[in-house]
Amino acid sequence: xxxxxxLVGKPGLDGHDRGAKVVARALRDAxxxxxYTGIRQTPEDIVNTALEEDVQIIGLSILSGAHxxxxxxxxxxxxxxxxxIPIFLGGIIPEDDIPALKxxxxxxxxxxxxxxxxxxxxxxxxxxxxxx
Amino acid sequence: xxKEEKLNEILEKKKQWEESTLKKxxxxxxxxxxxxxxxxxxxxxxxxTPEDIKDIDYLEDIGFPGEYPFTRGVQPTMYRGRFxxxxxxxxxxxxxxxxKRYKYLLEQGQTGLSVAFDLPTQIGYDSDHSMSxxxxxxxxxxxxxxxxxxxxxxxxxxxxxxxxxxxxxxASVLLSMLIAVAEKQGVPQEKLRGTIQNDILKEYIAxxxxxxxxxxxxxxxxxxxxxxxxxxxxxxxxxISGYHIREAGANAVQxxxxxxxxxxxxxxxxxxxxxxxxxxGKNLSFFFNAHNNFIEEIAKFRAxxxxxxxxxxxxxxxxxxxxxxxKFHTQTAGSTLTAQQPLNNIIRVTMQALAAVLGGTQSLHTxxxxxxxxxxxxxxxxxxxxxxxxxxxxxxxxxTVDPFAGSYVIEALTKDIEEKALKYIDKIEKMDGMVKxxxxxxxxxxxxxxxxxxxxxxxxxxxxxxxxNKFTVEEEQKSGTIxxxxxxxEERQKEKLRKLRKERDNDLVKKNLLKLRNAAENKENVMPYxxxxxxxxxxxxxxxxVLRDVYGEYHEAVIL
Numbered sequence: 001x002x003x004x005x006x007l008v009g010k011p012g013l014d015g016h017d018r019g020a021k022v023v024a025r026a027l028r029d030a031x032x033x034x035x036y037t038g039i040r041q042t043p044e045d046i047v048n049t050a051l052e053e054d055v056q057i058i059g060l061s062i063l064s065g066a067h068x069x070x071x072x073x074x075x076x077x078x079x080x081x082x083x084x085i086p087i088f089l090g091g092i093i094p095e096d097d098i099p100a101l102k103x104x105x106x107x108x109x110x111x112x113x114x115x116x117x118x119x120x121x122x123x124x125x126x127x128x129x130x131x132x
Numbered sequence: 133x134x135k136e137e138k139l140n141e142i143l144e145k146k147k148q149w150e151e152s153t154l155k156k157x158x159x160x161x162x163x164x165x166x167x168x169x170x171x172x173x174x175x176x177x178x179x180x181t182p183e184d185i186k187d188i189d190y191l192e193d194i195g196f197p198g199e200y201p202f203t204r205g206v207q208p209t210m211y212r213g214r215f216x217x218x219x220x221x222x223x224x225x226x227x228x229x230x231x232k233r234y235k236y237l238l239e240q241g242q243t244g245l246s247v248a249f250d251l252p253t254q255i256g257y258d259s260d261h262s263m264s265x266x267x268x269x270x271x272x273x274x275x276x277x278x279x280x281x282x283x284x285x286x287x288x289x290x291x292x293x294x295x296x297x298x299x300x301x302x303a304s305v306l307l308s309m310l311i312a313v314a315e316k317q318g319v320p321q322e323k324l325r326g327t328i329q330n331d332i333l334k335e336y337i338a339x340x341x342x343x344x345x346x347x348x349x350x351x352x353x354x355x356x357x358x359x360x361x362x363x364x365x366x367x368x369x370x371x372i373s374g375y376h377i378r379e380a381g382a383n384a385v386q387x388x389x390x391x392x393x394x395x396x397x398x399x400x401x402x403x404x405x406x407x408x409x410x411x412x413g414k415n416l417s418f419f420f421n422a423h424n425n426f427i428e429e430i431a432k433f434r435a436x437x438x439x440x441x442x443x444x445x446x447x448x449x450x451x452x453x454x455x456x457x458x459k460f461h462t463q464t465a466g467s468t469l470t471a472q473q474p475l476n477n478i479i480r481v482t483m484q485a486l487a488a489v490l491g492g493t494q495s496l497h498t499x500x501x502x503x504x505x506x507x508x509x510x511x512x513x514x515x516x517x518x519x520x521x522x523x524x525x526x527x528x529x530x531x532t533v534d535p536f537a538g539s540y541v542i543e544a545l546t547k548d549i550e551e552k553a554l555k556y557i558d559k560i561e562k563m564d565g566m567v568k569x570x571x572x573x574x575x576x577x578x579x580x581x582x583x584x585x586x587x588x589x590x591x592x593x594x595x596x597x598x599x600x601n602k603f604t605v606e607e608e609q610k611s612g613t614i615x616x617x618x619x620x621x622e623e624r625q626k627e628k629l630r631k632l633r634k635e636r637d638n639d640l641v642k643k644n645l646l647k648l649r650n651a652a653e654n655k656e657n658v659m660p661y662x663x664x665x666x667x668x669x670x671x672x673x674x675x676x677x678v679l680r681d682v683y684g685e686y687h688e689a690v691i692l
Contacts, residue, residue, distance in 0.1 A: 064271050
C-alpha cells in the first residue's frame with residue numbers, strides 16, 4: 001500500500017501551532033508523508049500546495065475563531081479547481097458550529113484533548129475511502 | 133545551613149529509616165509508579181531532607197525579600213503591603229463592546245486592565261485588509277486607528293488605571309495611541325502606568341505574530357526603550373514572556389531558560405545602542421505561565437527571580453537594585469484547560485493561581501473555565517476574577533512573605549531549576565545568542581520535542597488528566613453558553629474605516645507617513661514619528677505598511 005500523503009496547514013493569522021505540529025509529527029510517526037505549511041497561510045496557499053504536493057487529505061488547524069470563513073474559502077477553491085480532497089479540522093471549534101461545518105463539507109472536526117490515536121485512525125479511514 | 137555533624141546524623145538516620153520503616157512498607161505497598169518525574173525529566177525524590185539543601189547558603193542564595201538575589205520576592209513586605217494587580221486579559225469584537233467589559237471588570241474589583249487585541253491588529257493589518265477576513269474582533273478587540281482607542285478607554289481614567297497591552301510587532305503604534313488618548317484625557321504621558329508586551333523574540337519562537345525580521349524588530353524595541361526611559365518613567369516597556377513558550381510545549385526549565393535568554397538579548401541590544409542598564413533595567417518586566425505542577429512552579433518563579441538578578445549583576449555589572457529585580461505577571465496555563473468536563477478547569481486555575489501567588493507574582497490573570505471552548509462569558513470571567521480574590525482575602529497565604537521558603541523540596545528544586553536553566557543559557561550563548569538560536573530553529577525544535585513527549589505521556593496514560601484520560605464521562609453538550617462574536621463586527625469596523633479615511637486630513641496623514649518612512653530609512657528613532665502619524669489618524673495598517681516596506685517581512689523556516 002502506498003503511503004498516505006497529508007497536508008497539515010494553518011490558514012489565517014493564528015500563530016498557535018503546537019497542536020498542528022504535534023498532530024503532524026504523530027501522523028508522520030504513523031507512517032504517513034506529512035507536508036506542514038507553517039503558519040499564516042492564505043486559503044489559496046493551502047489549496048495550491050495541496051495540489052502541487054498531490055495530497056490525499058488536508059488537515060486544517062484554526063484556533064482564532066475564523067474557522068467558518070476560512071473553511072468555506074478553502075472548500076470553494078478546491079471545488080473551483082475540481083479537486084476532490086477531503087478536509088479535517090482541528091482547534092477551538094464551538095460545538096454549535098460543527099453541524100454547519102460538516103454540511104459545508106468538512107469531514108471531521110477534532111476538538112482539544114482528542115487522542116492522537118483517534119486522529120490517526122480517522123485520517124487513515126478518510127484518506128482510504130474511495131468516495132472521498 | 134546545617135552543621136556537618138548534624139547532617140551526618142540525619143544521613144545515618146535516613147539510612148536506618150530506609151532499611152527498616154520504608155522497606156517494610158514498600159514490600160507491602162509498592163509505590164504507584166516506578167519513577168516520579170518533574171516536567172523537565174528529573175527524577176523527583178521520594179523524600180527531601182536537609183541533605184538536599186546542604187550546599188545552599190541562606191544569605192547568598194535565599195536572602196531577604198526586597199534584597200539581592202530576590203529569591204524571596206521583590207518587595208520586603210510583599211502582599212502584606214498590597215496584593216498583586218488583578219489583571220484579567222480581555223477584549224473582543226469592537227472598542228465599544230470591550231470598553232463595556234472593562235468597566236464591568238473594574239466594577240467587580242479588577243485592579244488593572246489587560247487588553248487583548250485581535251490578530252489583524254497584532255500583525256498590522258487594518259480590518260478591511262484581505263488577510264483580516266474572518267479574524268476581525270475574534271481573539272481580541274479590533275483597533276484600526278486612534279479613533280478606536282479613544283472609544284476603548286472612554287470613561288476609564290488613564291492616570292488611575294494601569295493598562296497592560298498584549299501587543300508585540302505593532303507595540304510602537306499601540307503605545308503611541310495610548311499616549312495620544314491619555315493626552316486627550318489630560319493625562320501627561322509621564323503619569324501613564326502599565327505594560328506593553330513588546331517581546332518579539334518569543335513571537336518567532338512560539339506565538340507567531342511577527343511582522344518584520346529580527347534585526348529591525350530589535351531596533352524598534354530599542355527605540356521604544358529609549359523613548360520610554362525619557363518620557364514614560366512609570367511604564368514597563370517590555371514584558372519578556374515565557375508564557376507562550378510554555379504554552380507551545382516547553383517544560384519549566386526551558387520556560388525559565390528561554391525567557392531569560394530573550395531578556396539578555398534585549399539588554400544587550402539596548403546597551404549596544406548606548407542605553408544604561410541601570411536605568412532601563414527598571415522598566416523591564418516578565419511574564420510567566422502558572423502550570424499544573426504546584427511544587428515545581430513555586431520553585432520555578434523563585435529560581436527565575438534569582439537567576440535574573442545574578443545574570444544582570446554578573447554580565448552587565450548592574451548595581452541599581454531596582455534594575456536587578458525580576459518583576460513578573462503570571463497567567464494560568466490555558467493549554468491545561470480541558471474541553472471535557474469544563475468546570476474542572478476552575479479547580480485547575482485555582483491551584484495554578486495559588487502557585488503564582490506563592491511564587492511571588494506582581495500581577496495575575498486567571499483563565500476562565502470555558503476557554504477551551506471559546507471566548508469567556510461575563511459569568512466565567514467573573515468566577516476567574518473571584519478565584520484571585522478568594523486567594524487574596526481568604527486563603528491566608530498572603531499574610532506572610534514567601535511562606536514556602538525553607539521547604540527542603542522547594543529550595544532543592546529552586547536550585548535545580550536555576551542550574552539547569554543556566555546551562556541552557558550558556559549553551560545559547562555559545563550558539564551566538566538567542567536571535568541566532570531562533571533563526572536556526574534550535575529553540576523551536578527543543579520546545580516541539582517537549583510538546584510531543586508530553587502529548588505521548590498523556591496518550592499512554594503516564595500523565596493523568598482528570599476527565600480526559602481518567603474519570604471520563606459520556607459528554608453531554610459541551611458548549612452551553614459561550615461567547616460568540618457577531619459576524620457583523622467586521623462589517624462595522626470596515627464602515628468605520630471608510631468614514632475615517634473620508635473625514636481625516638489625508639494630506640497631513642500622507643506627510644506624516646512620509647516623515648516616518650524617512651526616519652526608518654535613516655535609522656532614526658521611529659517613535660516620535662509614529663506618534664505624530666497616529667495623532668493625525670493614520671491607521672495601524674498604513675503605519676505598519678510603511679515599516680514593512682522599509683524593513684521587509686519575516687518568514688519562518690518551517691520546523692517539524
